[in-house]
Amino acid sequence: MGGWGVMEYEFHFVVDGISVDDDEAVGMVHDTFGGLLTYHRGRHFLDIAESGANAIDAAHRIVVRLRKSLPGLRLLRTDPDxxxxxxxxxxxxxxxxxxxxxxxxxxxxxxxxxxxxxxxxxxxxxxxxxxxxxxxxxxGEGDGVHTPTREEALTIDFMLPKWQRTLDDGLPLVHFAAAGAGDGRDREREALQRLLEGTLAFPGVLERIAAIPRTEQQRLTVVCAVLPDRLSSVVARIGHDEVWAVLAYQGAEGELRLQPVGTAKASGAIPVASLGLGPDATVGDLLLVQTNGPDDTPVTPITPVGLD
Incomplete structure (x- = not known):
């Protein structure tokens, strides 16, 4: 499930809703997250690390993890150091x-x-x-620590309020990932992501997508793909700590399709091998199976599929 380079990033956040005088919270930050909470010149700071495909993905993950353990904590912004x-x-x-x-x-x-x-x-x-x-x-110099660059920090600062409002509403944070890159189809995947972002803005849509089976209830990875993308590249984009995701692509008539997909560890998923698909199968092959079925019996598009 690797191949896309998971890296650990260190963050220095300005925070609120937590105090260095709260021994339980300080202990939680240290014991659960390996982090450090400090107070300086009237502000609280949180030093913490998280793994991800990039700094924004790592920040996305740590927001979810912190909310589960410290619901009163608010991440205000990154500190530029x-x-x-x-x-x-x-x-x-x-x-x-x-x-x-x-x-x-x-x-x-x-x-x-x-x-x-x-x-x-x-x-x-x-x-x-x-x-x-x-x-x-x-x-090959520096301190070997990966921290957000200016562009990444600005994106994270812009997204922090939106991410936290979404969690306040009881909805999962959606992380978009492209099934491939550098093959001449990047614009198609980006167009699909924009279509999805617009679709998710409609009332009730995110709630319906959030009902798709998955283990992590506060985070939802959506992998944007085109028909020639291999299913193996889709599963490679499922987070290192996740077993479920949603595959998004456009069908033969341009319709938007959302398919629950999981790794081999996903409980209740139908293995792609049982659908007659081999290791080199593409998203287009899955579409054909959904349309015709392995034995001319259509497979329901929302059937959870397990990818090896």
């Missing part, structure tokens, strides 16, 4: 002059340019450590 030249030099154990040469473009000119500063503190420029760390990764 701003650093100046001296801070960077200290973290990577280089001289200040060495770092200044990177900033000025006097060294390592054959690589991507040093990231733009986030702003100015006093008279000195400051950068997001996530951006600097990603730049240093080109040379």
């Amino acid at each position: 701003l650093v100046g030249v001296s801070d960077i030099a200290e973290r990577v154990e280089r001289s200040r002059q060495n770092v200044q040469q990177w900033v000025n473009g006097e060294r390592r000119q054959d690589k991507l340019p040093f990231p733009d500063p986030e702003g100015v503190a006093g008279r000195s420029p400051v950068w997001r450590w996530g951006d600097v760390n990603a730049w240093l990764a080109q040379f």
